Amino acid sequence: MTRLELRNVSKRFGNLDVLADVSLNVAAGEFVSILGPSGAGKSTIFQLLTGGLNGASGELLFDGAPLDDHGRHFAFMPQRDALMPWRRIIDNTTLGLEVQGVGRKAARARVEPLFAEFGLAGFERHYPAQLSGGMRQRAALLRTVVQQRDMLLLDEPFGALDALTRTSMQRWLEQMWRHHRWTALLITHDVREAVFLSDRIYVLSARPARIVSEIKVPLPRPRDFNDEMARQAGALEAEILDIILNPRTAQRT
Template sequence: MRGVRLQLSQVRRSFGKLDVLADISLSVRAGEFVSILGPSGAGKSTIFKLLTGGLQADGGDIRFDGKPLADQTRPFAFMPQRDALMPWRRIVDNTTLGLEVQGMAREAARKRVAPLFAEFGLDGFEQHYPAQLSGGMRQRAALLRTVVQNRAMLLLDEPFGALDALTRSGMQRWLEGMWEHHSWTALLITHDVREAVFLSDRIYVLTERPARVLREIIVPLPRPRRDLASPQASAIEADILETLLNPQLDQRT
């Protein structure tokens, strides 16, 4: 069994009198793709803020590779909901931004990112500005900016939520292929049940606020995943939807 990289144990967080997270426990193993699903406002993004250092937990334990996360340099590369590309920077300069912020010289950063443009479907667009790219290409550029930092784990916060349905479907297939090829370790926040089933090895379903893990669902579908209309995929999707719509009927944790 692959070793656990990220482990959250009974993590709690409140904002004044508002309890947001209540005893959240979950894990992500090396090379695994895990998703978090839950109602709007359930605290999914709060979990990412705890991981990236934007917030501190009120209680519980967060570990990476068995060591307290607070004692380490943050091992995550974070991709937000929007591509957050700077409109005045060319694509090549947007994709190197994370490396430059870390202190890498501009030319060294360009050398590192250059071989990846073709793989990310951006070959020939290095000198374009974000406004000249399609939504899907902008998201690929944002993901390239994220992964080129060579961090131990990807945090993906609804990266395709702003795309139209057809583009989103294509990006999901592309991401699955890239994840398999590079053996990334990834944690995804999404509201899209089908997206979670398509991409994930395991899915954590959260309750409404204050959020707890209601269920952990293993997705045993073979990869690469091409047929989400299969009876098995449809059954998993229907099961998750039933849990989200009627959580009081589900006693599994």
């Protein structure tokens, strides 16, 4: 079942065209990525979905109905973990629930059983500065998913991490996604990350952004990347890079 659908969405800022006739969809339990060059309008799509921007033409639909209650559908995780340095990790992870009006005790009761699953057991009373970058991102994702929204929006969540930590976090997220089967839309400019995590990938052109290719990722899960899977993934990454660098020759696959 299609959960999120954009139909012919365009957006201008003054005389600047940012999105041009963008159409895409995300099915229930699917992991979809949006790839494109910097400044192409990827984050503009998320701002439209979360209500940070308005005034776009076209249609934004959720479960077939016009998207008019952004907060009810989406849990959003930005590139930076945005943890509050003066709050302990347990209090950072309950913040989204508290904003919704859930009492502190009830919010903690919902979050605490998940600390072990997210690799944070024993760190509940630590402050963000006492955690590694990867652990901070785990805490940020826990804060996001515990809100139990219909869909996760992930805006380059590992972009600020070093290469080794980013790879470790990608593997962890893929495992978590297989377990929970969240419906997820990821913005990234990392081709390898998109291939590793996604069921499908939309490739955007440079601004004004258009969908130049929709690519299915045929790799089986779990994505353990044995020799054969690594070969297939490498070929797909090369194909996507060629599309990004030569968008006029791209084909939807």
